[in-house]
Amino acid sequence: MKTIPFSKSELEHIASTFHTPFYIYDETAIRNNVRRLKNAFQWNPGFKEYFAVKSTPTPGILKLFKQEGCGAECASLTELMLAERCGFEGRDIMFTSNVTTVEEYQYASRLGAIINLDDAAHILILEACTGIPETICFRLNFGDQLKYGESVLIDFTNSKFGSAKPQLEAAYPAVRNLGAKHFGIHAQFGCHKRNPEFFGINARKVFAFAVELFEKTGIAIDFVNLAGGIGIPYHAEDEPADIEAISLQIKAAYDETIGKSTLPPVSLYTELGIFMTGPYGYFVSRVLHVKQAYKTFIGLDASTNSFMSPLRYNNYHHITIMGKESAEPVQHYEITGALCEDRDRFATDRLLPKITEGDLLVFHDAGAYGYSHGNNFNGRLRPAELLLQCNGDVSLIRRHETPDDYFSTMIF
Ligand SMILES: Cc1ncc(COP(=O)(O)O)c(C=O)c1O
Structure with missing residues (x-):
């Protein structure tokens, strides 16, 4: 019903x-949902949701997320400006863009936003236009296939987003040599998913990469941004995503990988959109x-x-x-x-x-x-x-x- x-x-x-x-948006329901999300991820002290501005880019909504302690995920110059005008600043802004202009990098840098590079090769552009920031993130694309039975739902080798694992294995040491001190990994695995196991399986891959990177290079990842993709039930008979179960799956993946390594604790970030307001x-x-x-x-x-x-x-x-x-x-x-x-x-x-x-x-x-x-x-x-x-x-x-x-x- x-x-x-x-x-x-x-x-x-x-x-x-x-x-x-x-x-018309229901403020009470939006606030309750943010609190439920944060509560579900309490086991990770650094957890933070960066609300995906693209999904509902309206000040009256963005301000609710700010009041609830969330950050803002922006993908363009005007989304950065909007976040700024709603009072977000510094590390409360995640700049997850692609096909990015110099002007956008400069604006994000001026705001002190976390810059999340979609293309590892943009290290050179960033170095030339703003210098390499102390905190930097890269978007990882494992290049695998998301299957449902025998059919391929998403072929990530065909996705325009992110850089391949070997490219990032070279990129992190490169930015460290250029002065970066804090590092993040971003990965989005799909959209409209509600099955908790899906999130656990994919989180495990990113966490394993963080451990591998640490063991090979000594670079300690500070945060993993699991981005968006939690779906909503459109039909009355559909079950909503069980955020507590999703979080538990991610926790199990964390405990089995990062938890068993010498990598210091890693903060988890999300940049959910449709789950937050849909x-x-x-x-x-x-x-x-x-x-x-x-x-x-x-x-x-x-x-x-x-x-x-x-x-x-x-x-x-x-x-x-x-x-x-x-x-x-x-x-x-x-x-x-x-x-x-x-x-x-x-x-x-x-x-x-x-x-x-x-x-x-x-x-x-x-x-x-x-x-x-x-x-x-x-x-x-x-x-x-x-x-x-x-x-x-x-x-x-x-x-x-x-x-x-x-x-x-x-x-x-
Ligand atoms: C980079 C990035 N982050 C977050 C989101 C939000 O995804 P969703 O609304 O499915 O949670 C999107 C959606 O397009 C995205 O491209």
Whole structure:
């Protein structure tokens, strides 16, 4: 059973104040989830979550993570600027970029962010533009294959991210010779994974690499950044990721590798995105039209350019029709927007209770990669973002786009 943190009359009131479409995030649920994550990793005193800014790049959300003691993971110049403007600084910023410009390295360096090099060869670029920082991290790509049965889910030799193990075996001594004193390893193994063993198996590989590096070179890794990739349940019947079980698997891997070596204790970092906000954000839109043709088409006051996930990733997003939560599903619907694109569908062939014009539709699990993947196709403007605060008040954390915003970059 998917639940929502507001009643129909509360949501109608919110919609009359801020008008649809909008995203609304549940502050209490986000904060509780951060605390649960930190609690699960208590066994590692240096544990820190660097919230993946790309997933929900909104000050009203980033500030919650800052207040909860998290850092910010940034991947671009503007994400760095955003983190800075939200009060993150120094080692509270992880700069995990790829195809990085000199300007970006300089900005990250000025903020004192931890620079995580995707390409070991960028040591030379970094040395020339900022000098090698005291703390440096490299993104490791084992070049293996993630299999499900016989089929290959991810072929890391085909991934654009990270550097190969032999490249990093040479890179760490090279940066040490250039003055680096603190070292990190970053590795992301996949996305939308919920099976605890998956995280244990992969963490073991990174920890083993840290031990091997220490034994071969004397370089002691200070932190391992296991990045993101913990998935969320989209269907009501799916089990959520068991973060305590994931942490226990990672702990077992740590104890068997680093724990049995002479390597000093290593801090664990994560840069989770969807796990942190995905289930705690909702996309809300109102039904404009019900159109009968070969199928029944519901036309919303939002298009998928504002909420790309169903189209871009083919993700199922549960829909609640406000006031009809316990009504029987009676009809199959195509839930569409107004784009000149037939694929502009939030849901296809979805069995739902009877929908009428004016109904408020709530899409669940829209709290990450929702707003941030939006675009202006067809001149459709981006929606607002709201925060349902812990005290029950609702605040506007990003206003609706206006035609002036749309025209602001055009040269007539
Ligand atoms: C480098 C990096 N870190 C963290 C994340 C966050 O991943 P997720 O939202 O799956 O937790 C991503 C996702 O794109 C990523 O590319």
